[in-house]
Amino acid sequence: MFARINSMGLFGIDSYMVGVEVDYGQGLPRVDLVGLPDTAVNESRNRVRSAIKNSGYSFPQSRITINLSPADIRKEGPVYDLPILIAILRAGEQLRCNLDDCAFVGELSLDGLVRHVNGVLPMVIRAKKSGIKRVFVPAANALESSVVKGIEIYAVETVSQVIKHLNGEEHLTPVEFDSLEENHFSAPLPDFRDVMGQQEARYALEIAAAGGHNIIMIGPPGSGKSMLAKRLPSILPDMTFEESLQTTELYSIAGALPEGVSLIRERPFRAPHHTVSPAGLSGGGAIPRPGEISLSHNGVLFLDELPEFSRASMEVLRQPIEDGKVTISRANASLTYPCSAMIVCAMNPCPCGFRGHPKRECTCPDGSAKRYLARVSGPLLDRMDIHIEVPPVDFDKLSSKVPSECSADIKKRVNAARKIQQERLKGSGISCNAKMTPAMTREFCRPTPQAMVMLENVFEKLDFSARAYDKILRVARTVADLEGSETIETSHIAQAVQFRSLDRKFWHK
Numbered sequence: 001m002f003a004r005i006n007s008m009g010l011f012g013i014d015s016y017m018v019g020v021e022v023d024y025g026q027g028l029p030r031v032d033l034v035g036l037p038d039t040a041v042n043e044s045r046n047r048v049r050s051a052i053k054n055s056g057y058s059f060p061q062s063r064i065t066i067n068l069s070p071a072d073i074r075k076e077g078p079v080y081d082l083p084i085l086i087a088i089l090r091a092g093e094q095l096r097c098n099l100d101d102c103a104f105v106g107e108l109s110l111d112g113l114v115r116h117v118n119g120v121l122p123m124v125i126r127a128k129k130s131g132i133k134r135v136f137v138p139a140a141n142a143l144e145s146s147v148v149k150g151i152e153i154y155a156v157e158t159v160s161q162v163i164k165h166l167n168g169e170e171h172l173t174p175v176e177f178d179s180l181e182e183n184h185f186s187a188p189l190p191d192f193r194d195v196m197g198q199q200e201a202r203y204a205l206e207i208a209a210a211g212g213h214n215i216i217m218i219g220p221p222g223s224g225k226s227m228l229a230k231r232l233p234s235i236l237p238d239m240t241f242e243e244s245l246q247t248t249e250l251y252s253i254a255g256a257l258p259e260g261v262s263l264i265r266e267r268p269f270r271a272p273h274h275t276v277s278p279a280g281l282s283g284g285g286a287i288p289r290p291g292e293i294s295l296s297h298n299g300v301l302f303l304d305e306l307p308e309f310s311r312a313s314m315e316v317l318r319q320p321i322e323d324g325k326v327t328i329s330r331a332n333a334s335l336t337y338p339c340s341a342m343i344v345c346a347m348n349p350c351p352c353g354f355r356g357h358p359k360r361e362c363t364c365p366d367g368s369a370k371r372y373l374a375r376v377s378g379p380l381l382d383r384m385d386i387h388i389e390v391p392p393v394d395f396d397k398l399s400s401k402v403p404s405e406c407s408a409d410i411k412k413r414v415n416a417a418r419k420i421q422q423e424r425l426k427g428s429g430i431s432c433n434a435k436m437t438p439a440m441t442r443e444f445c446r447p448t449p450q451a452m453v454m455l456e457n458v459f460e461k462l463d464f465s466a467r468a469y470d471k472i473l474r475v476a477r478t479v480a481d482l483e484g485s486e487t488i489e490t491s492h493i494a495q496a497v498q499f500r501s502l503d504r505k506f507w508h509k
Contacts, residue, residue, distance in 0.1 A: 003091035006103040006132060007083035008123035009075055012288070012335030013249060015119070015126035017103075019069040020080060022087040027063035035068030038076040047078070047108045048085045055112035055159040060092050076287055079117045082106035082136070085159060086166075097166050101133040104162075105141075112159040116140035118255040121248055124148045134174075136162055143262035144252055146177040147245065177262060189234040189266075190227075193406040197397035198224055204388040204499060206410055208342065209235045210417040211478030212432035213471075214321065214383060216306070216345040218506060219390030220360070221353040225346035228390070229302050232344060233269045234407035236300070237418035240431070243298040246338065250297055254290045268299035274308040278316040288328035288335045293320050296341035306347040307375040314380055317343065321383045324435065340435060345384065347376070349506055357392065373507055385434060385471045387502035417481040433474045433481070445473035447488040454490050458497050472496045 001024040009018045031045040045066070052059045066084055068075050083104040089095045105123055107115040120141040127135050128151045135153055137145050142155030152174040156162045164170035195202060201217065205228060208215040217225045239247070248264045251257040257264070272280065272292045283291030293301055303309060320326040324340035349355040350369035355362040362369070381387075422431050424444060430436060436444065447455060459469060476488045476496040485492070 001091045001093070003087045005083045005087040005090065005099060006127075007080055007105055008103060008126055009073065009079070010077075010119045010122065010253065011073070011333070013122060013253060013290075013337055015122040016070075016073070017126065017130050018075065018080070018083075019067075020083040020087045021067040021069060022084070022091040023065045023067075024060060024091055025063040025065060029061045029063065031064045031066065033066045033068075035066075035071045036074040037068060038074060040078050041068070041075050041080055044078060044081045044084055044108075047081050047110060048088065050110040051081070051085060051108040051112045051159050052088070054110060055163075057089065057094055057159075057163070058092075060088070064088065074287075077117065078107035078115075079105050079119075079123075081108040082114060082156075082159075082162070086162070089163065095163065095166055097168075099166070101131075102136065103127045103132045103134070104136045106136070106138045106156070108159065114138045114156050114158060114162070119253045120145050121147070121245075121252040124151065124153065125249075127151065140259075142175045143260065144248060144257055146175045147248070147263050149177070189407070190231045191234055191407045192231050192410060193404045195224060195228060195231065195404055196400060197393040198228065198390060201228055201388050201390050202405075202410075204386050205229075205232055206235065206414060207475065207478050207482065207499070208232075208344070208386055209237065209410075210414045210482055211385075211421070211474065212342055212434035213385035213475060213478065214343040214345075214434070215386040215388065216347070216381070216384040217388050217390050218347055218349055218502060220357050220392055221348060223390045223392050225390050226304055229300075229304070229344050229346055230269075230271075231407065232300055232302075233267060235410045235414050236267045237411075237415050239265060239267055239298060243431075247298050250290050250294055250337065254295060256295060268296055269302065270296045270300070271302040271304060274303075274305050276309070276313060278310070278312045281313055282316045282320065282326050283328050283335075283337055284330075287333055288330055288337075290337050291326070293317065293326060293339040293341060294337040297338050298340060300342045300344055303343070303345045306345040307372055311375065311377075314375075315377065318379055318383065342434075343384070349373070359392070378507070381503055381507065382465055382467055385475055386499040388499060389502055389505075413482055416484075417478065420481045420484075421478075433478045436474055438470060441470050441473055445477045445488060447473070447476065447493055448490070451476075451488055451490045451493045455493050455497070458493075462497075462501065464500070468500055472500055475499060 003022050005020045007018045007020050008015050049059050086104050107117050116138050120137050121144045124135050124145045136156050139155040139157045145153045154172045155175050165172045219225055244263050270292050281292050320339045325336055326339045327336045350364045351372050352363045354360040355369050476492040479492040479495050480488050
């Protein structure tokens, strides 16, 4: 007796179809599991045996061979528990329905409960592309699976529930995606109205949010760098459905999707501690999983106290920042994850933090400030589109009764500027100025003749790199978009250059 059931596996962010084949043969009762299973998959035979018995069904007393095809790809995790159980019952004719258009994923407990597994969303997307009509998933994964349209999703809690539905004894209703579902991904966001003063830094963050630009903030302790960065999510542009789906896939694979959330609608904001390892940032493991930079995809990666990160951790970001993707090579696999995120950094100008302070004296020994700044390499600094100094706030601004502009008003301008960019870059797969290719930069970032003369003079005087030249043009394009200008004027170039000059003050002395 033979049966074949459809399931899915994961390879990085991509999923592939897995055929779970079961054959009953002659010989002493035993279960052989083949098809490159890892330890968790090998142990599934014990979970499946107990789940079948404790659900009121009989486990066959015969020689059973279970094959997971394709046999040349290593299978990992408990995702195959449910399809193995269904295949065993189907081969033993305890299930008689046609299951060719069905797929199953789910871990089993010994009493027959179907438990949550990671990566269900990309699996369901693959199932739809492969012509599967119905997918049975754990109830805990039902919300994330429901965002895929054109395929029936059945949320199951127990083995008995699945079998009764397939035998026609009990009817399950497909889960439907509620586009108006409340998003519980995060608490109410901190608002920019809490920030007193710091008008230049606020404007720099507005430009960064509008164009998706990387930004580094330098200033003494207590000047508000972290406070400003933590309020950045409140002014980030609204996510498109495609961006939400991409981000949700990554969180599903990493097992980081919040409970009760079907689709991540707010741009992620990740702020790892400075003790994070290079693998923690880029991703890792025997079968590499997404790291912090990939979990920041379509959102923000905030690196507070930047010089305190290890040199290896900082340098591992250089290529992902440039390419928008990170490739992780291990002995078992080489995988690529998307990581198109804004990088926001904050740091002090020296170890004590008071170098250049108008009222407090720097107590750092000679040369320590230079060594402190040297922890941030030139190539990494060159990849920051905007450099901004955050000075201390005086008492008059802190005690002012005049309210600061709220995040909602700033976000309206950011959304308007981002809409202009999306229309301009429509069909390219790019949605913001910061991600434009060099060819796009030449096409869409053309300054007026007067603005080009200014840029030429500044470029020669400050000895900018070729990368800095492109970044200045892209930031100027964003400034023009915020002002609703179709052309890049002299004032736009001047602002962009101003936001690239701070490294000359601190690093090039």
